[in-house]
Amino acid sequence: MNSVHGDDLLITGGLCADDARFEKTICGYNCNPKSGEIVAIGFYGESFEATFSIHGGWIPFGPERIVTKSKGNILYELDDMPALDLYKKYLGEKSKELPGAALLYPLNVKIENQNQSIVRSILNIEEDDNAMVLAGDIPENSKVQLMMTNVDQIANAAERAARQADDVRENTSQLALLVSCIGRKLVLDQRVEEEIEEVRNVLGQDVVISGFYSYGEIAPFHEEMKCQLHNQTMTITLLSE
Structure with missing residues (x-):
């Protein structure tokens, strides 16, 4: 459009x-x-x-992480570590409720060379690849933080x-x-x-x-x-x- x-x-x-x-x-x-x-x-x-x-x-919390591996709307690695493992670590007991619980903890995404940050929901998880499927593209070198409300x-x-x-x-x-x-x-x-x-x-x-x-x-x-x-x-x- x-x-x-x-x-x-x-x-x-x-x-x-x-x-x-x-x-x-x-x-x-x-x-x-x-x-x-x-x-x-x-x-x-x-x-x-x-x-x-x-x-x-929504309010960001926790440290910023760098997207080191992604493809389209699939996030594979943050700071060279499996993205899903890191996400589960921060969610703690809530990780047992995935993928549903992911809608309550989206990501704040700062795309390289852009002034505005944008929120991305996590729609699904891929256990085999330790990856997360987001509701929009997430380019490599973007900075992300968890969010809550x-x-x-x-x-x-x-x-x-x-x-x-x-x-x-x-x-x-x-x-x-x-x-x-x-x-x-x-x-x-x-x-x-x-x-x-x-x-x-x-x-x-x-x-x-x-x-x-x-x-x-x-x-x-x-x-x-x-x-x-x-x-x-x-x-x-x-x-x-």
């Missing part, structure tokens, strides 16, 4: 999910949904306004995303599209409605709110236009005409 439109078009959205079953995702537009589909809807007009914001609420930090991040997207608007928003990572839902558990309530408190009762839980969120970094694939964020797009 970036290669076709350059940096002059705002692109936001998310990847389909199946409620953390990791079996099959489907989507469709004016047809029966099926696998392998992409739906894109374009908006334009002289009075049309769109703003966005993303926030995660709690319910309050997740909810507060949703509030910050709503406020930041709202503060830069010229007109009152009419529609709010919320894309929240499935990993956030797992953290919130019984309190899953709290991040929606935080958004509602910022935007008011008149704004229509819609959205879904995703396996990845699509939006630019703040103050940029080139879209990126994010994990573990609340991505909010506000629309009006």
Whole structure:
């Protein structure tokens, strides 16, 4: 999408999910949904306004490690040591709950020669290769740290995303599209409605709110236009005409 439109078009959205079953995702537009589909809807007009914001609420902890071996979205080695072994060491008893527990401990990734860091969820583990399958590419020489969060930090991040997207608007928003990572839902558990309530408190009762839980969120970094694939964020797009 970036290669076709350059940096002059705002692109936001998310990847389909199946409620953390990791079996099959489907989507469709004016047809029966099926696998392998992409739906894109374009908006334009002289009075049309769109703003966005993303926030995660995840906090890095532990030492930074260097990615010394990877291929695409598969991470093999950190500091020349098997990545999965290191990950299990930091998780301790929680490692027995892998791969499910990995959604609660994503990686903060700083890619070489890029100013912004990005969060990457761990989707699966490969015991035979001591490797981890991530929700996006992880280039060699990147720096990574484990991340963690709690319910309050997740909810507060949703509030910050709503406020930041709202503060830069010229007109009152009419529609709010919320894309929240499935990993956030797992953290919130019984309190899953709290991040929606935080958004509602910022935007008011008149704004229509819609959205879904995703396996990845699509939006630019703040103050940029080139879209990126994010994990573990609340991505909010506000629309009006």
